[in-house]
Amino acid sequence: MRYFPSGPIYEYRWKLLELALAHVKADAGEFRLEPYAEEVTQNRGMLLLQSGAIDVIALGTNDERESRMRPIKIDILRGIVGFRLFVIRAADQGRIAQMDERSLRKQLTFGLNSQWADLPIMRANGFSVITSSTYENLFEMLSAARFDAFPRGLNEARRELDERKQIYPKLAIEQSKALYFPYPIYFWVHKDNVALAKTIERGLQLSLADGSFRKLFESYHAIEIATIRKEKRQVILLDNPVLPAGTAKPETSWWWPDAASRR
Structure with a gap:
């Protein structure tokens, strides 16, 4: 299963996909995740997904992307x-x-x-x-x-x-x-690959339910979570006009417990 983007800052995203697929092994079967071999732009990555050269992408959302690809609408990075x-x-x-x-x-x-x-x-x-x-x-x-x-x-x-x-x-x-600004990150698959989308969504839901999703998130972001809780920054709240209509706002409580008081 080829994915994009790759590199150290994206490692968590693919560990989460691995975790989700492990929860639905009976549906997903045996799989091996591997990064797409070439370094390409995001636009090129989306074209490669549409052509079948890439199987899963993890990016933020907007109307154009939702028209071209199929999102699994669970925010994998919690905002x-x-x-x-x-x-x-x-x-x-x-x-x-x-x-x-x-x-x-x-x-x-x-x-x-x-x-x-x-x-x-x-x-x-x-x-x-x-x-x-x-x-x-x-x-x-x-x-x-x-x-x-x-x-x-x-x-x-x-x-x-x-x-x-x-x-x-x-x-x-x-x-x-x-x-x-609200900016959910989703896994995306080919527009026609309904089966893979449903499999990934079920795996994410199961990992949310048993706490393993949160455990993985917190293990990768422990330093950031500790930092934001002790720092006193001026946080400027922005609108996100490119969010597709009906997009749920990210649930930030895992890492930013006082966010609600700032909105």
């Missing part, structure tokens, strides 16, 4: 990707700490991948964004002061910086601010 920290140049800590919400929109330029579903969310909420077609190039652009901040999911930012600290020693996590 944590929508809680965005800023990767910045460490020298800008003081400057950004003094900004209010209006200043962030007027004075900062953010960098994002041109194919990511959060790009229109940031722009719709009044943020200035420049883009790159490649993920890795965004770190180089930030380091070279092409933009001011790279918003990354709570579960992504520190891990990504740790992996690149030798290459970009002057980058850091901004300490005072965060953004949050």
